[in-house]
Amino acid sequence: MATVIVRHPVTQTSPFERWWQCRGAWVEPLNCRRDGESGVQLLLPRNPSHPTLYSKRQTGHLYRSLRYPLGRPTIMRELHAYQAFARLGVRVPKLIYGSARTQEGQWQALLITQALTGFISLEQWYQEPRSAEHTRCMLTELANTLARLHQGRWQHGCCYAKHVFIRLRDADGSAPDAEIALLDLEKSRRRWRTADASRHDMRQLKRHCGAMPEEDWQLVMWAYKTALDD
Template sequence: MPVKRFLSADARPYFAANELEDFDALWSLSLTPVDAPNLERGGHSEVCRMTLEAPGLPPRDFFLKRQTNHLGRSLSRPWGEPTFAREARNIAAFHRLGIPALESAYFEERRRDGRWQAILVTPALSGYTDMIEHHAHWETLEPATRDAIVDTCADLLATLHGRRWRHGSLYAKHVFLRPAADAPTGFEARFIDLEKSRPLLNANREKRRDLEVFARRLPQWRSATWRRFLGRYLRRPAESAEVERWLGALTLPNR
């Protein structure tokens, strides 16, 4: 079902304290985008970071995402919808299915003067670092830390595909990790950027696609690393025939 408006209970006091509970207030904020605006699809989409304060609460960082006429099609809205509407819906689906992902603080869309406008606000992932940053220091990490990161990523992707969903844009920068509070060398992970996520249709092909896209920016992962990853992902011994078959089927760097 389409999500027209949403404001999370956790975010409400921050938005209320800063008079940002309505679309116009968020839309009119003057902030510097963190990246160049996305001008694909004939529209405009940008992401800004903001820090909000509220009485009795610690300051909290949010990403404010605003777009105009940046549309895609879905089964529920075949004539088009803001891509942030799809992402807000997918965030809710991931949490409902127990797939670790970013959270949604606010979503609303409207049609104004013949143009679709949408706002999606997500809390910053405090303490998390994307997989690209971990990979940049890969050779300096302790072996136990590297193994824990590989296992955590494998578990995350296994959960996603086990729930019969695909990410659709699973670059390593869209996997965020932070040290686990209950394990000295362990990690926990979440997905971000769910605009292209959807249920699996052609399961084997789409799983392989997610894995190959994830691998593209991980050139320091050698054959032994991928064998460990796939063993964990498939819940099979690393030297098993099934792991060998997947290694042969996947296009991986430095395999």
């Protein structure tokens, strides 16, 4: 069971330190690589009217580039992607806090996001029977979302069915409406051309689209190409 978020008294501690002290249950095994470790904890609120949060915590876990040859936490690259995707109108989890610090010569980084309410993954979508109308609505919105991302020359970089989340609204008497959100932006980056981002992500999603039938994939590609041409 996850630890609840505690209310901190007013002190001189930094926002980073207050979030760092918030602990919860690990939702996946720690990823130990890149000169450190990275993992995600579930933070349950004390007040049930407040949203559930996820805390991605890193110690070390660095990427290196020409700009940062000595290394920088991958969370900082992911934080930049969250902000860029949101500017493009691509839904991502609500960003609550993100920052990094060095502590006794060791990098520490945090990314706090709000849980997506009412969403299921693309993997989960195909685990239950769905109407053709609902599936067509979802696939069209998925295609539109990816086209919007790639037109902004951003590449998701880890475009798997488990990182694509869906919420379907189907009010009585009205056409269904789908919303798509993208998760796990650690490998996201800007590309020089739309075609480069498109080629990488669409090939990757085709390989990792789970139980999606071929006819559904063809519908995604048709809607995607239509959106790119608009």
